Amino acid sequence: MRVMAQMGMVMNLDKCIGCHTCSVTCKQAWTNRTGVEYVWFNNVETRPGLGYPRTYEDQDHWQGGWERNRRGRLRLRSGGRASRMMRIFANPKLPSLTDYYEPWTYDYDTLISAPAQKDIPVARPISQIDGRPMQIKWSANWDDDLGGSPEHTIDDPILKKISKKIRLDYESAFMFHLPRICEHCLNPSCVASCPSGAMYKRSEDGIVLVDQDRCRGWRMCVSGCPYKKVYFNHRTGKAEKCTFCYPRIEVGQPTVCAETCVGRLRYIGLFLYDADAVLEAASVEDPTDLLEAQRSILLDPHDPAVLAAARAAGIAEDWLDAARRSPVYDLACRYRVALPLHPEYRTMPMVWYIPPLSPVVEALRDTGFDGEDGRSLFAAIDALRIPVEYLAELFTAGDPQPVKGVLRTLAAMRAHMRCVNLGEPVDASIAEAVGMTADEIEALYRLLAIAKYEDRYVIPSAHVEIAGQLDELPGCSVDFESWSPHGGQGLGGGEPVPVAIQTFNLARRRAQADRFADLEEEQMKGES
Amino acid sequence: MKTFLWIIFPYICLTSFILGHVWRYKYDKFGWTSRSSQLYEKKILSWGSPLFHYGILGVLAGHVVGLFVPESWTNDLGISEHRYHLVAVSLGTVAGVATVTGLVLLIYRRRTTPSVFRVTSATDKIMYPLLGIVIALGLVNTIGVNLFGLGGYSGGYNYRNSVAVWFRDVLTFHPSAAPMIGATWSFELHALFAMLLLGVWPYTRLVHVLAAPVGYAYRPYIVYRSRDAQGASRLPRRGWERVDQRVSVKRGRH
Ligand code: HEM
Numbered sequence: 001m002r003v004m005a006q007m008g009m010v011m012n013l014d015k016c017i018g019c020h021t022c023s024v025t026c027k028q029a030w031t032n033r034t035g036v037e038y039v040w041f042n043n044v045e046t047r048p049g050l051g052y053p054r055t056y057e058d059q060d061h062w063q064g065g066w067e068r069n070r071r072g073r074l075r076l077r078s079g080g081r082a083s084r085m086m087r088i089f090a091n092p093k094l095p096s097l098t099d100y101y102e103p104w105t106y107d108y109d110t111l112i113s114a115p116a117q118k119d120i121p122v123a124r125p126i127s128q129i130d131g132r133p134m135q136i137k138w139s140a141n142w143d144d145d146l147g148g149s150p151e152h153t154i155d156d157p158i159l160k161k162i163s164k165k166i167r168l169d170y171e172s173a174f175m176f177h178l179p180r181i182c183e184h185c186l187n188p189s190c191v192a193s194c195p196s197g198a199m200y201k202r203s204e205d206g207i208v209l210v211d212q213d214r215c216r217g218w219r220m221c222v223s224g225c226p227y228k229k230v231y232f233n234h235r236t237g238k239a240e241k242c243t244f245c246y247p248r249i250e251v252g253q254p255t256v257c258a259e260t261c262v263g264r265l266r267y268i269g270l271f272l273y274d275a276d277a278v279l280e281a282a283s284v285e286d287p288t289d290l291l292e293a294q295r296s297i298l299l300d301p302h303d304p305a306v307l308a309a310a311r312a313a314g315i316a317e318d319w320l321d322a323a324r325r326s327p328v329y330d331l332a333c334r335y336r337v338a339l340p341l342h343p344e345y346r347t348m349p350m351v352w353y354i355p356p357l358s359p360v361v362e363a364l365r366d367t368g369f370d371g372e373d374g375r376s377l378f379a380a381i382d383a384l385r386i387p388v389e390y391l392a393e394l395f396t397a398g399d400p401q402p403v404k405g406v407l408r409t410l411a412a413m414r415a416h417m418r419c420v421n422l423g424e425p426v427d428a429s430i431a432e433a434v435g436m437t438a439d440e441i442e443a444l445y446r447l448l449a450i451a452k453y454e455d456r457y458v459i460p461s462a463h464v465e466i467a468g469q470l471d472e473l474p475g476c477s478v479d480f481e482s483w484s485p486h487g488g489q490g491l492g493g494g495e496p497v498p499v500a501i502q503t504f505n506l507a508r509r510r511a512q513a514d515r516f517a518d519l520e521e522e523q524m525k526g527e528s
Numbered sequence: 529m530k531t532f533l534w535i536i537f538p539y540i541c542l543t544s545f546i547l548g549h550v551w552r553y554k555y556d557k558f559g560w561t562s563r564s565s566q567l568y569e570k571k572i573l574s575w576g577s578p579l580f581h582y583g584i585l586g587v588l589a590g591h592v593v594g595l596f597v598p599e600s601w602t603n604d605l606g607i608s609e610h611r612y613h614l615v616a617v618s619l620g621t622v623a624g625v626a627t628v629t630g631l632v633l634l635i636y637r638r639r640t641t642p643s644v645f646r647v648t649s650a651t652d653k654i655m656y657p658l659l660g661i662v663i664a665l666g667l668v669n670t671i672g673v674n675l676f677g678l679g680g681y682s683g684g685y686n687y688r689n690s691v692a693v694w695f696r697d698v699l700t701f702h703p704s705a706a707p708m709i710g711a712t713w714s715f716e717l718h719a720l721f722a723m724l725l726l727g728v729w730p731y732t733r734l735v736h737v738l739a740a741p742v743g744y745a746y747r748p749y750i751v752y753r754s755r756d757a758q759g760a761s762r763l764p765r766r767g768w769e770r771v772d773q774r775v776s777v778k779r780g781r782h
């Protein structure tokens with residue numbers, strides 16, 4: 001057993017109102033730079049819907065993640081090392097900008113500088129890619145709240161897996177939001193796809209990062225990730241991805257998306273896992289066994305044997321203490337209400353989701369039933385095949401049983417707490433029906449409904465002895481474009497120099513330009 | 529003049545090639561990338577780039593054989609100059625045509641796609657013409673001189689007795705301009721422009737060639753790295769050291 005610690009996140013989808021606050025704050029923190037205009041480390045997609053980039057879940061097409069070959073071994077879905085290197089010169093599975101969307105700004109200056117005229121001047125959209133006027137045809141959230149459905153929704157790869165007949169009434173039946181960040185997988189296919197070894201998993205906390213000094217822009221990681229959560233910075237020519245806000249995590253603060261989440265639905269904490277068991281767990285034959293395989297390598301932080309092995313592996317006491325108080329371990333393994341997104345990609349994702357019960361409750365209410373009554377809820381979970389199947393395609397490789405199990409637990413909690421809140425006698429059979437005690441149900445309720453900041457985020461800080469080496473040091477310059485979140489993290493000597501000589505002048509002009517248009521003019525002058 | 533062209537100039541270029549890479553590695557790791565433009569344009573690239581790269585890698589392999597394997601070796605193996613030439617010229621022609629087609633596509637794409645043209649840097653504007661000239665002259669050598677007997681070399685020009693000897697002499701530090709006397713103009717120009725290209729190489733996007741990911745074949749799929757290792761290798765700028773870093777800190781794993 002080789003114990004390693006992993007930062008994990010759980011999101012309670014019932015509470016997500018799709019406000020996109022997380023996306024916006026994340027963007028302000030990490031990707032409001034040239035080259036990553038189209039990039040959302042955190043995005044919130046409406047399901048059913050196409051996702052971002054469009055149809056990224058269609059792995060028959062994109063070939064992200066791993067697959068199990070006939071001999072029972074894992075290999076990257078996009079092929080062996082050699083065959084992938086043959087395709088390095090033009091990567092056939094790289095999404096193009098249109099699959100994300102072409103980022104744009106507006107020609108605001110016209111509003112002020114246009115001469116007096118009969119018509120009111122308008123600010124036309126301008127492409128941030130080629131600087132020319134453009135027609136906006138798509139964005140990261142074009143199908144938000146089922147906008148444009150069924151025209152777009154029909155192409156949802158998950159819907160396509162569910163039979164056609166079901167689709168139509170399903171669409172009117174429900175909708176929910178799915179916030180996504182990088183999964184910081186235990187078996188990351190992005191890392192495996194990187195030819196230059198620039199991507200790595202931090203051995204202390206499992207955060208997956210791109211070393212900006214070692215990345216050579218081969219852009220194979222982008223296609224390797226089945227969640228499409230590595231992005232190519234088209235100006236620096238380097239890959240970038242969600243960093244799990246590691247500078248904040250190192251000092252014990254939650255990620256920006258979690259901190260600012262309006263629904264307070266995100267939980268951050270530690271998992272302890274057996275690194276030696278990852279490959280075997282990811283290789284189980286039946287995809288529907290992957291959920292349990294994934295849970296099985298997460299170690300019980302209360303088990304003395306685990307603690308001893310963790311200490312032997314050099315994990316500090318305060319980290320073990322945090323692991324014992326970890327809300328994410330409790331939700332994923334103790335109450336078993338959190339499920340991984342697409343375990344069938346075999347990357348062992350470490351951002352977990354509590355599937356939403358609200359579609360069931362709403363359907364029940366719409367038909368005039370009591371949406372908080374345990375028995376009708378249980379019955380509805382069994383009867384409403386379509387939402388359950390959809391959720392199962394997302395979280396359990398298509399197996400409806402675990403999803404039903406979670407929904408029943410959530411339903412039981414709802415019914416139980418209504419009794420408590422109304423001062424009615426508690427019906428013990430409700431808790432029993434889902435294999436829990438009344439106390440356990442109430443503990444789960446506290447964790448899901450009223451957990452305070454310290455209970456939602458149990459993040460041990462990185463160690464004082466090495467605090468001097470943390471990357472928050474003011475070592476990299478933000479004066480220039482080529483500054484990057486992980487700039488200067490590389491091994492090897494030399495001071496970090498915030499300049500890419502090839503693009504030095506471009507970068508400087510850009511940094512000094514007042515607005516987009518200035519740069520354009522200057523460039524035109526230079527070129528003509 | 530001969531001394532300058534065939535002795536001094538090559539050494540200036542080769543020094544620049546080596547020191548340039550060292551300098552770039554030391555100070556501009558962040559700028560060391562293939563600078564892919566696939567996100568902007570995919571269609572032409574998916575033809576042009578593989579054609580060009582497979583072509584140029586073939587050409588490169590041909591150069592290694594042509595320049596580093598002396599004629600006496602192949603003679604000893606019983607391969608006649610004529611047979612050698614036949615193979616070299618035919619393979620060279622295929623690779624050369626692929627390279628040129630690819631490069632034409634790539635340059636056409638670069639000029640006509642607004643988003644790609646927009647990110648074309650000054651060094652690109654020096655590099656592409658230079659690369660084009662070197663490749664074009666190379667093609668004149670292979671197809672023009674050796675295949676069609678341009679310049680009166682109906683049996684093909686034996687560069688292995690001249691250009692190759694000169695190049696090996698330069699690399700082994702016994703430089704001499706003598707082997708180049710009597711070489712055809714196209715071979716001379718090809719060699720000179722190639723030297724110039726090597727000289728500017730490390731300051732252009734061509735640095736990506738030296739980063740070719742050979743190590744990928746040998747490393748385990750999943751890379752783990754410790755934060756300790758990163759911190760330790762990263763020296764803060766002068767004046768920006770943390771107070772607790774000025775005294776030596778005990779580094780422990782946690
Ligand atoms: C040996 C391994 C090599 C690898 C793995 C490699 C890989 C790449 C990659 C990934 C790109 C980016 C393509 C894109 O835009 O997406 C590229 C571009 C380029 N490579 Fe290479 N390359 C290699 C060798 C060479 C050589 C030997 C040369 C020429 C001497 C060369 C010249 C170029 C040029 C000129 C471009 C720019 C193409 C354009 O966008 O116009 N490469 N290379």
Ligand code: SF4
Pocket residue numbers: 181182183184185188189190191208224225226227228229230241347
């Ligand atoms: S989700 Fe994150 S860690 Fe997992 S493969 Fe994608 S980029 Fe890598």
Ligand code: SF4
Pocket residue numbers: 015016017018019020021022023044177179260261262263264265
């Ligand atoms: S901030 Fe919270 S509630 Fe709002 S979209 Fe993001 S995850 Fe959902």
